[in-house]
Structures are given as structure tokens and as C-alpha cells.
Amino acid sequence: MPDLKTTWLGLELQSPVIVASSGLSKSADDVKACADAGAGAVVLKSLFEEVLAQQDYEIKDSTGYHTEAYDYLRSELELQYGPREYCRTIEEAKKRVDIPVIASVNCVSSERWPSYAKQLQNSGADAIELNVYSMPADIETTSQQVEERYIEIVRGVRENTHLPIALKIAPYFASLANMAHQLCEAGAGGLVLFNRFTDPDIDVKKLKPTTTFQFTTANDYHNSLRWVALLFGKISCDLAATTGIHDAEGVAKMILAGASAVQVASVLYKKGVQTLSTLNEQFASWMKTHDFESLDDFKGKVSFKRTENPDLYLRHQFMQKIRGVE
Template sequence: MNLSTSYMGLTLKNPIIAGSCGLTRTVDQIKACEDANAGAVVMKSLFEEQIREQDAELEQSLAMHPEALEYLRADIDMRYGADAYTEAIAKAKQAVSIPVLASVNCYTSKWWMDYAKKIQEAGADALEMNIFVMPADFTKSAADIEAVYVDILKAVKAQISIPVALKLSPMFTSFGNFALRLERAGVDGLVLFNRFVQPDIDISSLQTTMTPSFNDPAGFGRSLGWIGLLSGQLDVDLVASGGIRDSLGVAKQLLAGAVAVQVASALYAKGLGKIQELLNGLEEWMEDKNFATLDEFCGNLNHINSPRPETYVRAQYLKAYTNVE
């Protein structure tokens, strides 16, 4: 059984990528992911706030990314500077043979040019940019917000030659059009979708708090739907992220058109042994369906190839339930 796949020109021995999380922070952890049979690893993100704090031109007024704020407060022992991050990349590349993708979490284009080059020089196989611009400024239009993403992508692509993927949220007015703009701007891969900490209120202390969103049942369907719609229409590699709990979920995302899947929450919950469990189940399903390689079925049920393409369109979903009381 051949489980190999290609992601942004990189050869992966299988489609299970250990996503950026606390389990991919150190060289030893990355090696553990390889030993657990991960096809690739995305390192724990370097946050723009870390670079700003390290930079001598630290701005006094910082509209902090909400996920980064929680990260810096609750995970302070795990914070390392941008230079140490590139050192970790170099050591990881010496320690493992699987692709190692760097990850940066950003919301402006100003701070990333030098560090993008340093990440490439350190030996990272690719760069995943985890971008989220909170539309809290009500004077900004959807086009204004989208332009920030495109500007960041273009600026980074102008500085480095390694592949660049964007890990995105689904919260765009016309996601398909936005994905097309990113393709034209040179993106190599899209990871769909990101998760965020959510605001909450402690009614006892009357304080606002933040809550992680590890359990997001709707996340899997959002990812599956948009991968199915984009697959075959964009010349961009698509990776599924969010809500992947078992091997059948992996198979579904591949059928929709993903070239690989990222898992993180499942690894927190079940340990790194979950990777081999997913692979074993995928092989069993492939054997049952007489598939010898991923290429034989990846994208077979995307919007273009599906015998029921209307299932990817919400209006048809509503029509299907017209008679349900």
C-alpha cells in the first residue's frame, strides 16, 4: 500500500501532518512525531508579537492577536525568540528526515521580511503563515481586510523561494474569490481551516476570559465543503485541518481533494500513537475499496467529479430538507 503524497512539491511518506501545536515545539518533540510515523511536521508557531517584543522598535500600542495574547500569557515558559526559533529549525532538520515546516502567526507584512529569509536559511522545507486579521475596525471593508493577507503573502514570496502556505479562517465574504486572489498572488498551499481561542465571560468574577476551541464539531464540515469546492479549480495544494478524529475522516478529506490532513487536537487527546492508528485505518479502508495509492481516489468526490455536486452548495442543502418538519 502506497500512502505517499505530494504537498507543495514536498514528498510526504503519508498524508498525516502533525499540525503546529505544543507537541511540535522542540527538536525532541519533532523527532517523536517522526518516530510516530508523521508524514511531516509543522513547528509550533512563532508569533509576530514575539518579534515585536524582541525588536528595538517595539510599538507602544499593540492590537494584539487574541490567540497570541493567550499564548504569551499562559505559555510563557515556551516562549523563545525569533533567533532561537531559526536555531530550532536547523537542529530539527539535522535530526529528522521528514519535511519540517516553519509556522509564523502574523497580521501585518511589516515584520516578516528578515525572518522569512532567516527561516529559509535555517533549512525549513516550507513556511506556513497562520494569518488572522480581526475585523475589529468597523471602518475597514472586506476588501481592506483581504488586501492585508495578499500583501503579506506577496511580501514574503518576494523574499524566499521555499513554498508558502496560508492557514486561514473561513470568515470571508466570498471565500472562493479570496482563494483565487491568493492563488494569483503565488500561494503554494492552503490549510483549511484555523481555530481560535474564543471570548467568554466568567459570571462569578465578572471578568472576560478566553476559551480554547479544541472541540469544534462544525469545523470538519466547513473544511470538507470548501476543499471539495476548491479542489480541481485552483492550482493550489489543499490541506484539511480541524475535527479530524478518525481514519474515515482522513479518507473523506482526501476524497474531497485534500492532499494531506493536519492533526493536533487528536494528538493532545490520544497521544502520538494516534498517527499510526489513523494510517492503519486508512490502509484498511483503501484495501476494502481496492485502492493501492492515494492518487487513485484523491479528489474523486470534489465538486467537479462528484456525481452529486449539488451537495457542496448550500442552496441545494436547504432544498433537500424542504419536506422535513
């Protein structure tokens, strides 16, 4: 039987298949179900900065801005409805499973997270995943300023906790490779490529904006694959792939590209958490057909750095394909 062990953020995982932050990882019961089905680790549903910011705003209103009362109530509420509840879930989950439990925070600014990171650490989280995203729609903000915000968040958390840090990012940077490098230098131990967001739409009957969200399909993994392959061996931190990984072939492709692990959500929503055991079994069976005994035998084998045809990950691929179609 091939060995599916891998290392992600310095943590040893029995399988490279991690349950991605989602509604499937909200409670200790959820985490236990994922662990029983064979998850290598679980990333908890994110704690959202906006929720806490909203709570701050409501207290501000109710206290008439009296500083002392505001500070007191704010700290109480944050503890009650924010990290405290979240930390309790981590503590409970850690008592019930042996696999790593990774806390996730969804942040847009650098102010709140450093102090919360400490609380997450104290509750027994094995690592922290920072899900950073804000829409850079301000015409006065430069790309450098946007990048600095990310770096500040990582540095702030790094200074306040010894937990390993993963950064889950979107691909929308002018120079993604340089940004990835900077994030690792700032203290991230791993990058999760790439997050997926809700998309805007317009209701043409009500003439109002709406939001759409769809699960991914097994065809949505290509951009993550490209960037895992391009970055493998070039930056100092681990890589995990997410978005569009629905089967054992998808897992194999990402490890061949250079990922240490993959994160899955949509396939589990569509087929159930039990699918994790099928993914592990089929992935092991694929390894066996290639005589691979461990992930080290093939991790990064088809990355940009190691493959004989690295140009296929670049523009060259586009030119060739288009020529074929025309």
C-alpha cells in the same frame, strides 16, 4: 500494501497525515517523536508576531526612543528571542528526521515576516506556513483592504524566499473562493483550511472577559470538507484540511474531497502522538478495501467538480436536510 505517498507544496510526504502547528511540535524532540510515529510532515508551533511586537515595545520604552540604540537593541532582541531560537529548533530537528519540517508564523501585518522568512529558509525549513489572522473589527476598514493585507503578506514573503508557502486561513471572507484564488496567484503553494481560534467568553462572577479553548471533536470537520471539495480543481495550489480530523475515515473523506494532506492536533492531544501510526494503518486498510493503490486513485473523486451530486456541497443540501427534519 497501498502507497500512502502524497505531495504537499511540492514536497514528497510518506503519509498525508501532518502534525499541525501546536504544543506538540515545539521542540526537535517533539518533531522526532512525531516522525517516529509516522507523521508525513510536522508544522512547528507558530512564531507569534505579537510576541515580537511586544518585545519591540519594551525596548522602545527602555531606550527613550533613541533611534540608534533602539535599532540595535531591537535587532539583538529579535534575533535572541524570536527567530534565532526558532531557527535553532529547525536546524536541530532537520538533523534528526527525514520528513519535511515546516516553519509556522502567526502574522497580522506584512512588515516583519519577509525578513524572517529568509532566516527560516537558511535554517533548513522545508516550507513556511503563514497563519494569518486579525480581527477585522474596524468599521472604517473595507473587506477589500482586509484581503489586500493577506495578499501583501504572501507577496512579501514570496519575494524574500524560495521556500514553498502555505497559507492557513479562517473561513471568514465574503468571497472565500475568490480569496483562495488570489492567494494562490500571489504565490501561495497551498491553502490549509481552516484554522481554529480561541473564543471569547465572559466571567459573570468577576464581570470580566475571558478566553476559552477547546479541542475539536470528530464532528467538527464539515466546513473544511465543504471548502476542500468546492475548491479542488478550481485553484492553482494544493489543499490541506485541518479541524476535526480524528480518525482514518476523516483522512479518507478529506482526500476524497480533494485534499493533498490533512493536519491533526486535537486527536494527538487526546490519544497521544502514537495515534499517528494507527491513523496510517487504518487509512491504508480503508484504501485496501476499495482497491486503491495510491492517493491519486481517489483524490478529489467526491469533490464538487467530480461528483455526480455537486449541489450537496451548496445550499441545496441545507434545504433538503431541513425538509427531512421538519
